[in-house]
Amino acid sequence: MTLPLISQNRVALRARRSWLARPLACLALTVCWLLATSRAASGQELIFSVAVSMKEATEEVGREFQRLHPGVTLRYNLGGSGGLQKQIEAGAPADLFLSAGQREMDELERRGFIVAASRRVIAANLLAVIVPADGRLDVRQPADLLRPEVQRIALGNPKTVPAGQYAEECLRALGLWDALRPRLVFAENVRQALEYVSRGEVDAGFVYATDAATRAGRVRTAFHPPPDSYPRIVYPAAVVAASDHRPLAQEFIDLLLGPEGRSVLARLGFQPAPGAAR
Amino acid sequence: MSPEILSAIGISARVALVATALDAAVGLPLAYGLARKPMTAKSAVELLVTLPLVLPPTVTGYYLIVLLGRRGWVGAPLFGLTGWSVAFTWYGAAIAAAVMALPLLVRTARAAIESVDRDLERAAFTLGRSEWQTALAVTIPLARNGIMAGLVLTFARALGEFGATLMLAGNIPGRTTTIPLAIYTAVETGETGDALLLAGALTVLSCLVIFIANRLGTAAP
Numbered sequence: 001m002t003l004p005l006i007s008q009n010r011v012a013l014r015a016r017r018s019w020l021a022r023p024l025a026c027l028a029l030t031v032c033w034l035l036a037t038s039r040a041a042s043g044q045e046l047i048f049s050v051a052v053s054m055k056e057a058t059e060e061v062g063r064e065f066q067r068l069h070p071g072v073t074l075r076y077n078l079g080g081s082g083g084l085q086k087q088i089e090a091g092a093p094a095d096l097f098l099s100a101g102q103r104e105m106d107e108l109e110r111r112g113f114i115v116a117a118s119r120r121v122i123a124a125n126l127l128a129v130i131v132p133a134d135g136r137l138d139v140r141q142p143a144d145l146l147r148p149e150v151q152r153i154a155l156g157n158p159k160t161v162p163a164g165q166y167a168e169e170c171l172r173a174l175g176l177w178d179a180l181r182p183r184l185v186f187a188e189n190v191r192q193a194l195e196y197v198s199r200g201e202v203d204a205g206f207v208y209a210t211d212a213a214t215r216a217g218r219v220r221t222a223f224h225p226p227p228d229s230y231p232r233i234v235y236p237a238a239v240v241a242a243s244d245h246r247p248l249a250q251e252f253i254d255l256l257l258g259p260e261g262r263s264v265l266a267r268l269g270f271q272p273a274p275g276a277a278r
Numbered sequence: 279m280s281p282e283i284l285s286a287i288g289i290s291a292r293v294a295l296v297a298t299a300l301d302a303a304v305g306l307p308l309a310y311g312l313a314r315k316p317m318t319a320k321s322a323v324e325l326l327v328t329l330p331l332v333l334p335p336t337v338t339g340y341y342l343i344v345l346l347g348r349r350g351w352v353g354a355p356l357f358g359l360t361g362w363s364v365a366f367t368w369y370g371a372a373i374a375a376a377v378m379a380l381p382l383l384v385r386t387a388r389a390a391i392e393s394v395d396r397d398l399e400r401a402a403f404t405l406g407r408s409e410w411q412t413a414l415a416v417t418i419p420l421a422r423n424g425i426m427a428g429l430v431l432t433f434a435r436a437l438g439e440f441g442a443t444l445m446l447a448g449n450i451p452g453r454t455t456t457i458p459l460a461i462y463t464a465v466e467t468g469e470t471g472d473a474l475l476l477a478g479a480l481t482v483l484s485c486l487v488i489f490i491a492n493r494l495g496t497a498a499p
Contacts, residue, residue: 020422023429024302031299034292046451077451078467091348092366092448156493198468215468256427 020240036197045073046245047093048252049084051100051165052191053125053208058098058256060264061082064144065252080189082110082160088113090239095243096252098122100190102209105236115246118239122256124208124271125238127166131198131221139204139222154185154193154205163190167206170230171276194219208233210269234273284451284473287479288458289368293456297375298429301383304376305432306425309387310413327363330442337444342374346446364446371447371454375436383432389470390424391417427494434487438480440459 017155048060055078062074077084077094085104089111097114099105108114127144131137137149141246145153149174156164164186171177186195190207197205212221237256239249255261262272280284306496311317312324330338357363364370394417402412418425440458447454449463457476464473 020418020425023426027295027299027302027429029296031296034296045452047452055467075450077450078463079449087366087448088367091363092450094388129434151377188466195468 001082020163044071044245045075045105046095046248046250046252047077048096049076049077049079049088049092049094049216050096050098051081051084051162051235052078052189053100053211054098054123055191056214057123057265057268057270060268061252062260063254064260065255068255069248078191080156080161082162083188086160088242093241094240095245096237096249097240098157098237099162100125100233100235102164102234102236104162105238109238112253114238114240115239115241118246118250118253118255119233119236120238120253122237122253122261123235123265123273126227126232126271127163127170127225127230127236128209128212129204129222129225130194130197130205130207130212131204132197133218133220135200135203135220137203141223142171142176142221142225145176145204146179146251150203151183152185152204153180154187154196154202156190156193157186157188161189161208163188163193163208165269166230166233167269170206170225174225175227186260188277213269232274235270280458280472282451282455283476284452286455286457286476288321289371289452289454290458291294292376293368293371293439293443294433294436296369297379297439297473300372300431301304301374301380301432301436302429303381306387309384309425309428310391310418312384313388313391314413314417327384334446335378335439335441338412339374339442342370342377342442342446346370346373350452352389366448366454367415367451368447368454371439371443371456374442374446375439378439379435380463382435383428385429386428387421387425390428393424394420417485421496430487430491430494432483434491437483444466 002173048058048087050129055076058076066072066074081099081101081104084109085099086099086125088097088108091151097105097108097152105114105119109116109119129139131139139145139150144150155167156162156163158168168177171180183204187196193205194207194215195213196202198215204222209224237253239246239253256265264274282287308323308327312320317323343350343365345351347365348354348357353363353365364373375379398416399412399419400414407415438458439456440462443456444452444459449455449459455463457480461476464470
């Protein structure tokens with residue numbers, strides 16, 4: 001009498017068990033497949049660590065590069081140059097580094113993280129102070145930033161963002177840093193400072209002249225700080241020593257330095273690199 | 279859809295699936311042990327598992343770097359031996375997501391296992407089943423809804439992980455940029471269209487996950 005009941009129970013239990021076991025088995029199989037295929041998918045992929053102010057320029061030159069090398073995929077790791085430098089030091093994958101400041105590149109070169117012979121300055125830039133396009137603030141010169149209506153001023157964090165370092169040196173040279181210090185809002189990179197201004201969350205911001213041009217409808221350039229108040233802004237590029245694709249990365253630098261690269265950079269508002277600079 | 283968005287969705291799916299599998303392998307035995315076994319230092323284990331729920335994700339991420347980074351306690355010998363490190367790889371992202379989501383699985387599964395009538399287990403013992411057989415044939419099947427709900431929540435949490443992932447795996451496009459990181463980058467650089475698309479996709483997915491978890495939670499075992 002009891003025997004059929006027990007075996008019936010066993011069937012029921014087994015059915016219940018499979019209700020959980022089946023999804024778990026599916027999950028395990030999918031994961032095995034993912035682990036097995038993840039390595040094969042990489043192929044010829046280059047990662048360029050690029051100062052975010054060079055976003056449009058490298059993407060445009062990158063399209064030309066991909067036309068010349070159809071099998072190659074380019075990935076742009078955009079950010080503040082200081083953060084990108086720290087990533088490369090920590091072993092993050094990168095084939096090329098394009099910095100908005102010499103300090104970051106110097107540090108990498110000193111510690112052997114880049115191919116020193118590949119290092120070239122590809123362009124120069126200027127600082128700009130911008131305000132929201134629809135704002136009513138009348139800011140025309142550095143001293144106007146001291147007005148009480150200018151409550152918040154965005155700039156890159158000087159610790160990791162070259163645009164912020166240049167802005168700090170500029171404000172110090174003009175004797176405004178200490179007075180403006182409580183109003184400063186630090187951004188993670190120069191484009192974040194640009195975003196703060198274009199959304200109207202801050203009253204003014206320090207960015208590069210070329211950044212201001214990418215949001216022409218949303219922000220207005222109030223003035224260009226005197227160029228002798230901050231160091232010359234140049235963009236050094238170099239092949240990363242740990243790269244598996246050194247010749248391709250070198251080719252990209254050559255392309256940036258060549259006629260196509262120079263015309264793209266000029267069209268986007270960058271200044272030509274000072275002669276023979278590295 | 280831009281290739282960046284597609285690659286972020288692909289990486290997110292991979293990271294969340296692997297993290298869920300890792301958590302299932304570690305978390306389910308742990309949940310059973312916490313619910314049913316006399317464990318030495320039980321409250322310490324419980325504390326350790328729950329900590330990622332309470333700590334800022336950046337702190338958990340920092341501990342993971344200290345442990346698994348190139349100069350980490352485990353990471354340094356691994357790097358010395360193989361020249362490879364989980365930092366800045368999607369494996370790192372999966373580990374970070376798994377650690378952050380583990381408390382959700384352990385807590386949910388543990389509650390489900392604790393709610394199973396102990397008399398049913400005792401009955402299985404009297405019928406000559408070992409504890410191991412009883413756990414697999416009685417306890418876990420009866421707790422299955424809670425366990426499934428825990429797994430679904432784990433998947434959702436892994437899919438949305440940001441802070442610890444950023445610390446350990448960075449934000450490398452095409453390698454470790456998951457959907458939440460792609461949203462951060464898109465907002466930061468003013469690509470509001472991309473940000474909105476990804477945010478919408480994550481919101482829909484999260485609603486679905488909550489719906490499934492609720493259904494599993496209320497369904498009779």
